[in-house]
Amino acid sequence: MLRLGILGCGRIGQVHAQSIGQVPNAELVAVADAMPAAADALASTSGAEARAAEDILSAGDIDAVVIGTPTDTHFDLIQAAAANRKAIFCEKPIDMDVARIRACIDAVEAAGVAFMSGFNRRFDPNFAELQRRLREGEIGEVEIVTILSRDPSPPPISYIESSGGLFRDMMIHDFDMARFLLGEEPVRVQAVGAALVDPAIGAAGDVDTAAAILTTASGRICQISNSRRATYGYDQRIEVHGAKGLLKAENQLESTVELATEAGFRRAPTQHFFLERYAQAYVLELAEFVGAVLDGKAPTPSIHDGLRAQALADAADLALREARLVEVDLT
Numbered sequence: 001m002l003r004l005g006i007l008g009c010g011r012i013g014q015v016h017a018q019s020i021g022q023v024p025n026a027e028l029v030a031v032a033d034a035m036p037a038a039a040d041a042l043a044s045t046s047g048a049e050a051r052a053a054e055d056i057l058s059a060g061d062i063d064a065v066v067i068g069t070p071t072d073t074h075f076d077l078i079q080a081a082a083a084n085r086k087a088i089f090c091e092k093p094i095d096m097d098v099a100r101i102r103a104c105i106d107a108v109e110a111a112g113v114a115f116m117s118g119f120n121r122r123f124d125p126n127f128a129e130l131q132r133r134l135r136e137g138e139i140g141e142v143e144i145v146t147i148l149s150r151d152p153s154p155p156p157i158s159y160i161e162s163s164g165g166l167f168r169d170m171m172i173h174d175f176d177m178a179r180f181l182l183g184e185e186p187v188r189v190q191a192v193g194a195a196l197v198d199p200a201i202g203a204a205g206d207v208d209t210a211a212a213i214l215t216t217a218s219g220r221i222c223q224i225s226n227s228r229r230a231t232y233g234y235d236q237r238i239e240v241h242g243a244k245g246l247l248k249a250e251n252q253l254e255s256t257v258e259l260a261t262e263a264g265f266r267r268a269p270t271q272h273f274f275l276e277r278y279a280q281a282y283v284l285e286l287a288e289f290v291g292a293v294l295d296g297k298a299p300t301p302s303i304h305d306g307l308r309a310q311a312l313a314d315a316a317d318l319a320l321r322e323a324r325l326v327e328v329d330l331t
């Protein structure tokens, strides 16, 4: 049995508490939040104890922590968790700064603790099957990966202002997916973007509509399309073109019911947003974490996967700001 503590009882902390309840050999012992009322609320629905974060980090009855606090708090919590020899599951992004992520890698490796990065989309059953069949060679060598990722509507401007920008906050998931599918590291990044959805996002120094093109050393390409708006719901699609064919994964709709009349065909909207679309993926990622830690194996995606996705986000941001192709070298 793996005994877990959750740090941060907001949107994602609540998802992880629910997931832990569905994962075999996992017990949620305690939860903590900077706002005691948030910890108390999650404690009452999950059956865990509400404790201070420091008490979870140093607790003798907790083996692993799930870090679901705001990104700018991850660094200190990772250092403390490693020092206390806890296995760590940390939400994306690990940190906004690659040098600080490297410092986290040093701390985690020096302590010899397990670490998993929260790139939940790898565990979406459709995307996972697509990647498995790709690796099994069903379409031969990968040539072009296309990732379409659009939110139903933008977050509040206050969120945008502290998000680190679209590439680090939103497209980071797609950078990880690109690496997962390409099977080879991207070495060049091009990016364009604009504020087409809300001028206030532009005034805050960010974009709400962006595209990036990643290229690997052998010339494989990944094109990513992001928007903070999609009128028909959360748009999450992938297509991989290879030497022998195509693999693609479509959106999940709210239902499979379709209306057909003389006016044409009408289907349901896509599942509303990430909490609905990736509900299963959140459970499966924690099952991977718990299973790997109990078996003494390294969980995937790793802390190095977190570093590489962040480096691609930084490169895309630079490519947009300086209107140029950016080389990525993490060796």
Ligand SMILES: NC(=O)c1ccc[n+]([C@@H]2O[C@H](COP(=O)([O-])OP(=O)(O)OC[C@H]3O[C@@H](n4cnc5c(N)ncnc54)[C@H](O)[C@@H]3O)[C@@H](O)[C@H]2O)c1
Pocket (backbone or CB within 6 Å): 007, 008, 009, 010, 011, 012, 013, 032, 033, 034, 035, 038, 053, 068, 069, 070, 071, 073, 091, 092, 093, 118, 119, 120, 274
């Ligand atoms: N993988 C995903 O799909 C996904 C989705 C949403 C958010 N996230 C990531 O999860 C993290 C949290 O996002 P959220 O949307 O849940 O935020 P949120 O604001 O809803 O929740 C964060 C909670 O952490 C608490 N908190 C702040 N500092 C703390 C500290 N030092 N110790 C304990 N608690 C503290 C806050 O009071 C708040 O309740 C971010 O890094 C975000 O990027 C990932």
